[in-house]
Amino acid sequence: MNDILTSRERFGLLVIDEKPDRCNIMPLITSHAATVKGMKVRDYYTNGENMARAQIAAIDKYEHDAISIFSEVGIIAEAMGSEFEYPENDLPIQRTPALEKKDIEEIKIPSPTCDARLPVYLEAIEYAYDALGDRVPILTYIPAPFTTAMMLSDPNKFLIQTIKESSRVESIVDRSLAAAIELCYHVIDAGGLPIIVDPLASSSVVSPKTYRQYALPSERKLVDFLHRYDLDVILHICGDTSPILDVLPQTHADLISIDRVNMQQAIDKLSSAVRIIGNYDTSRLAFSTPDDIKAEVRNMVEGALHAKQGYIAATGCEVPIKAPEENVMAFVDSVKEVGWYWV
Amino acid sequence: MYQDLTPEKIGLKEWSKQFRMVGDSEIKEFKYYNNDEWGIYLSPPATFMVYGTRQLKKLKFDNSLAALRLWGFTFNESERLFRARQSGKRIIAAMGDLGTVPVIAMAFPDCIPFYPDCTWWTPFFNESTVLLDKASELGTPEASCFVRSTLAAFHKMAYFPKPDIMFASTGASCDDYSCIMQMAEEMGYELNWLEIPFRRQHRSFHMSEEHAVTDSGFKYPKRFETYLVNEYKRVWRKMEALTGTGDLKKLNASIEKNNRVRRLVNDIKDLTQTADVAPFPALEMMVIEFGNLYGYADIDEWLDILKMIKDTVADRVEKGIGILPSDAVPLAWVTPTADPLLLNIVEDLGGRVVATEYVINQALTIIEEDIEPFQALARSFMNASLIGSTEERVRQIAGSVDSGKIAGVIITNMLGCSHCAMETRLIEEKLKNVPVLAIDVPAPLGITEQLKTRITAFIEMLR
Numbered sequence: 001m002n003d004i005l006t007s008r009e010r011f012g013l014l015v016i017d018e019k020p021d022r023c024n025i026m027p028l029i030t031s032h033a034a035t036v037k038g039m040k041v042r043d044y045y046t047n048g049e050n051m052a053r054a055q056i057a058a059i060d061k062y063e064h065d066a067i068s069i070f071s072e073v074g075i076i077a078e079a080m081g082s083e084f085e086y087p088e089n090d091l092p093i094q095r096t097p098a099l100e101k102k103d104i105e106e107i108k109i110p111s112p113t114c115d116a117r118l119p120v121y122l123e124a125i126e127y128a129y130d131a132l133g134d135r136v137p138i139l140t141y142i143p144a145p146f147t148t149a150m151m152l153s154d155p156n157k158f159l160i161q162t163i164k165e166s167s168r169v170e171s172i173v174d175r176s177l178a179a180a181i182e183l184c185y186h187v188i189d190a191g192g193l194p195i196i197v198d199p200l201a202s203s204s205v206v207s208p209k210t211y212r213q214y215a216l217p218s219e220r221k222l223v224d225f226l227h228r229y230d231l232d233v234i235l236h237i238c239g240d241t242s243p244i245l246d247v248l249p250q251t252h253a254d255l256i257s258i259d260r261v262n263m264q265q266a267i268d269k270l271s272s273a274v275r276i277i278g279n280y281d282t283s284r285l286a287f288s289t290p291d292d293i294k295a296e297v298r299n300m301v302e303g304a305l306h307a308k309q310g311y312i313a314a315t316g317c318e319v320p321i322k323a324p325e326e327n328v329m330a331f332v333d334s335v336k337e338v339g340w341y342w343v
Numbered sequence: 344m345y346q347d348l349t350p351e352k353i354g355l356k357e358w359s360k361q362f363r364m365v366g367d368s369e370i371k372e373f374k375y376y377n378n379d380e381w382g383i384y385l386s387p388p389a390t391f392m393v394y395g396t397r398q399l400k401k402l403k404f405d406n407s408l409a410a411l412r413l414w415g416f417t418f419n420e421s422e423r424l425f426r427a428r429q430s431g432k433r434i435i436a437a438m439g440d441l442g443t444v445p446v447i448a449m450a451f452p453d454c455i456p457f458y459p460d461c462t463w464w465t466p467f468f469n470e471s472t473v474l475l476d477k478a479s480e481l482g483t484p485e486a487s488c489f490v491r492s493t494l495a496a497f498h499k500m501a502y503f504p505k506p507d508i509m510f511a512s513t514g515a516s517c518d519d520y521s522c523i524m525q526m527a528e529e530m531g532y533e534l535n536w537l538e539i540p541f542r543r544q545h546r547s548f549h550m551s552e553e554h555a556v557t558d559s560g561f562k563y564p565k566r567f568e569t570y571l572v573n574e575y576k577r578v579w580r581k582m583e584a585l586t587g588t589g590d591l592k593k594l595n596a597s598i599e600k601n602n603r604v605r606r607l608v609n610d611i612k613d614l615t616q617t618a619d620v621a622p623f624p625a626l627e628m629m630v631i632e633f634g635n636l637y638g639y640a641d642i643d644e645w646l647d648i649l650k651m652i653k654d655t656v657a658d659r660v661e662k663g664i665g666i667l668p669s670d671a672v673p674l675a676w677v678t679p680t681a682d683p684l685l686l687n688i689v690e691d692l693g694g695r696v697v698a699t700e701y702v703i704n705q706a707l708t709i710i711e712e713d714i715e716p717f718q719a720l721a722r723s724f725m726n727a728s729l730i731g732s733t734e735e736r737v738r739q740i741a742g743s744v745d746s747g748k749i750a751g752v753i754i755t756n757m758l759g760c761s762h763c764a765m766e767t768r769l770i771e772e773k774l775k776n777v778p779v780l781a782i783d784v785p786a787p788l789g790i791t792e793q794l795k796t797r798i799t800a801f802i803e804m805l806r
């Protein structure tokens with residue numbers, strides 16, 4: 001079948017509880033777009049126009065349903081003083097966390113228009129929005145406060161602090177929340193729909209107790225802030241979130257993007273409260289064959305398509321930078337074969 | 344509590360900053376269909392821009408809370424219609440008559456009328472050719488006007504839900520629009536056609552023929568009213584069949600409610616057009632006038648918004664403050680702009696709109712409340728802009744010209760429009776006593792520096 005709606009129209013119907021022509025397809029094509037464009041990864045994440053052009057090239061190639069303005073989760077922490085190196089063909093690598101050199105009180109709330117690479121994101125949003133904002137949503141990934149807090153710190157020390165120095169952790173998270181909100185103001189004004197990503201709050205990294213104590217309240221504050229704008233908020237947490245599935249609706253997010261979780265379990269626990277996004281295994285995307293991918297994606301979509309509040313077919317995590325393009329194409333094609341609501 | 348600042352027109356980013364001062368409780372206070380869960384609509388322009396209404400990045404808006412409410416409410420209409428359907432209301436498509444069928448539809452419980460043909464504006468607000476391209480693909484020629492985007496919307500069913508019943512005018516109506524509706528019918532939509540009589544002059548040599556008179560004093564044969572009464576009764580019967588109810592007292596109540604809207608709008612227009620300093624922008628005023636057609640699918644909330652706007656405007660008039668310089672050049676605007684940006688541009692270049700003829704005169708007319716309701720609807724509709732001669736259409740504007748209120752007239756002329764394109768030349772002729780600038784409205788994103796230069800030169804010449 002041929003598409004009847006544009007990606008923008010399709011997403012617009014989903015978020016008002018209407019069934020679109022087919023399910024939205026939003027694999028997390030982030031820095032992989034550099035590969036599609038034949039661009040060095042560093043050129044992608046250090047230049048907004050490059051990032052947008054690579055994203056547009058990926059849309060042209062795969063015809064999926066969202067632009068994804070993102071490279072890695074350190075962007076806010078970097079703008080707050082954490083130091084990164086920029087390898088030519090890989091994502092930035094953190095060298096020195098800001099809190100190794102300064103105290104929390106000395107860390108300022110960054111200005112998205114001039115600090116570190118935040119302007120790269122804003123430029124990318126503006127460019128992509130001008131180019132195809134009428135037909136494709138411009139998703140912009142905002143590192144959640146807990147993840148930024150850990151990126152400001154030595155991770156081992158931070159994890160110990162979550163047990164022994166809760167007030168310090170709370171103040172780092174609060175400051176990270178203020179920075180995230182400041183970035184969101186600018187992202188929204190540029191035309192981007194913020195999607196909150198909190199990979200370091202995953203149960204693969206921290207305990208459910210730590211999640212509930214620090215990450216969840218700060219996610220909720222950020223979601224509530226975005227709800228003032230009446231935006232539909234996506235929360236993505238990579239890795240295993242099975243132990244915290246029950247509490248995810250307490251974040252108030254409208255759409256929850258899952259990774260290493262049994263999809264049926266997620267549907268049982270979440271689908272009457274939120275729309276579900278997920279969750280094809282990205283390692284399969286890197287190492288499997290198009291035929292296997294097609295079959296697995298078909299199974300995934302058939303099982304999730306009629307989730308009560310709606311479903312978006314996506315990868316569980318970012319599409320690997322060097323994933324074979326025919327594999328990504330197989331993912332998209334497979335959803336387009338079976339993901340129809342209007343027949 | 345949010346306090347309005349000194350009146351001015353501000354851009355999207357300024358509104359986002361100002362929105363930080365709006366309290367959570369105020370956001371929750373305003374809701375359509377009185378629904379707490381999904382009825383909240385008070386958002387800054389940035390929200391709607393994020394969802395694809397791209398022109399909001401360029402437009403300037405009034406900075407009052409009343410204007411914010413107006414924009415939030417109108418941009419929420421598509422969602423509102425879907426929510427109406429989800430909550431069990433019936434969706435009534437009224438097309439082409441612009442202002443009367445919705446009054447009938449509102450007399451039935453939980454019936455929400457709207458105008459699919461208002462998708463006419465969407466390519467401009469979205470700065471997008473998505474709908475126009477799809478309409479071409481579906482077979483409408485590019486030589487038809489922007490109303491063809493309605494056909495694409497019927498195909499996509501993403502801009503409004505499938506209506507439960509559809510009424511479409513024909514006869515003394517626009518041919519471009521009628522053709523589009525015929526194509527919608529071919530797509531499988533069931534249309535109930537409603538024939539509109541042409542308002543011709545009552546012939547003085549035929550004195551035995553009873554006549555009636557429009558609000559502006561034009562005499563026409565009374566049998567046209569009778570004809571319309573029968574057409575409206577047909578609409579009524581269809582609505583009865585759809586809903587299983589029908590209470591004429593409710594029609595009287597609907598007329599009374601719609602008149603409240605019309606009176607409020609007339610008051611706001613009077614205040615705005617006669618004040619020394621323009622208290623409210625032309626763009627918002629156009630949106631207000633068009634609300635008379637159907638109350639943007641929630642007439643009760645719309646009434647409340649209008650009251651707030653009237654208070655805001657009255658307060659500004661009393662204080663002698665507004666959004667344009669006091670020496671702005673007074674203009675009349677004939678035919679709606681299609682591209683909203685044009686109204687912004689004309690104001691930015693020194694113009695001020697003090698009279699309008701947006702082809703919806705019938706929706707601005709007060710419906711008589713002391714006669715039989717169908718007769719009252721027919722009599723009010725006989726004031727319609729598009730069903731008579733051009734001279735009639737611009738009589739009011741000509742009157743304002745003669746009384747010296749207007750220095751110049753701008754007429755917008757749509758690309759591909761066969762109906763009003765012809766009329767533009769005639770209007771120019773009828774308004775010989777005043778300088779006229781006719782603007783050919785280009786396709787979305789088509790406003791050029793050359794067009795701005797023409798507007799600048801026109802306003803400077805008037806000055």
Ligand code: SF4
Pocket residue numbers: 488489490517518519520757759760761762763764
């Ligand atoms: S703009 Fe002209 S041609 Fe188009 S629908 Fe209106 S009257 Fe008809």
